[in-house]
Amino acid sequence: MPSNPIPLQDPVLDQAIAWLVKLRAFPGDAAVAPELQAGIAAWRAADPRHEQVWSELMASEEQFQRLVALPVPASQWHGPLKRLNQRRQHSQSRRRWMGNAMLGLGAIALGAVAARQAGLFEALDGASYATRTGDQRQLRLGDGTALALNTSSSVQLRFDDTRRLLLLRQGEIFIDTGADAQWPHHRPFWVQTAHARLQALGTRFDVRQHGDGTQLTVLEGRVAVHVAGVDPLVAQPGEIVDIHPDGRLVRRAARASAMDPTAWLEQSLVVRQMRLADVVAQLARYRSGWLQCDPAVADWQVSGVFQLQDTDVALEALAQALPLTIERRTRFWVRVAAAGKR
Structure with missing residues (x-):
């Protein structure tokens, strides 16, 4: 029998996305790759549910990359994520x-x-x-x-x-x-x-x-x-x-395009090698107040799948995956900056 689907709101999925964002952020950094791969392997081995979610997420990511590389209609872009996104119902x-x-x-x-x-x-x-x-x-x-x-x-x-x-x-x-x-x-x-x-x-x-x-x-x-x-x-x-x-x-x-233009229909933000400042700007559209990105990290490259239902969760996923800090003066004043920078 197939295993029970894991809801998108499950923290295991958020952890998997955080690992994926970190994995795709610096694809050319060979010095980081072995340590990162070891961390992902340890996380996957820690719980069978981790392996289940990771396998499905990677399968979706692999299909997404193939679609981006091939001349297919944009209407097919959200297809690789359909199995994940349809659970939101x-x-x-x-x-x-x-x-x-x-x-x-x-x-x-x-x-x-x-x-x-x-x-x-x-x-x-x-x-x-x-x-x-x-x-x-x-x-x-x-x-x-x-x-x-x-x-x-x-x-x-x-x-x-x-x-x-x-x-x-x-x-x-x-x-x-x-x-x-x-x-x-x-x-x-x-x-x-x-x-x-x-x-x-x-x-x-x-x-x-x-x-x-x-x-x-x-x-x-x-x-x-x-x-x-x-x-x-x-x-x-x-x-x-x-x-x-x-x-x-x-x-x-x-x-x-660095962003799936219609993923919002599934309440998702799907990006591939997108500038961090642009990712933050997209998230800002879905929240009230002031959300900005420190110019020092604006050009960092980000890939991943982020939920738009709660942009605070998306911001925390970025902070956990990359050396970033989320500065909050109030709930309506938020800035994404390099970790340790004030």
Whole structure:
């Protein structure tokens, strides 16, 4: 019989991730490797559960590295971690989050046909949805589109007879466009950000609006990027397009990114050889207050899988795995610095 799954919240998994982060942080340091390998071996041998979790984590890491090295769609990136992440559905917070989403889906589905017949199908037009810092939300719109909002995000719907328009006011969203089957004719689906207008061409994609512009990640289908004064660019599956405030469009392969752009859908942060300062900046998105990284350690390379449900746990994992200290003046003032530095 298969062994019982270990919950993601289990401290053994946190310990395994801490070892993995340390193992991947300095891959070229031969002097550290023997001592580190010995420490990992001793930890694995200390308890059968340690070996079980380590084996599964390493299998996921191995698959993730293969996927990053191969030209595969970004939609497959979270696959190697699916076995680990899907266990979160057993936690209370996951049940509550998904339960609320499914209640919303059921209510919309039951009312969609009746609303359409009554001429009220576009009752969602003008509706706004938002999330607070650290929260996420999943919705099913009346046209069948699945919409997920990441932390500190807000959107507004503008649906009419000719088009479906979603205004991204701030933050990040994931969209799986619906067929709009209840409408008598096809209406194009658009996402408007502060920097561009994006036309979905039957697709699944992620859009993040931030201070440096807009980032588009296409998982399936295609997305046309429209910027004033620039010919439209059609992004393909597995591509990221960085849209700068000055209108510049920079296309790059998602497989070359240091971060899985859609791991947040599983409430995870997955990074590979990413600057510590950038990892800390990502964690800061999911917590209130001030979280910064000391410039002295900003360029350290980090690889690992971190939970976003509790960023304090992620910070402690970094501190345990690397020679770092987490300085806390208050719960809202936190700095990541080199161990022993004040």
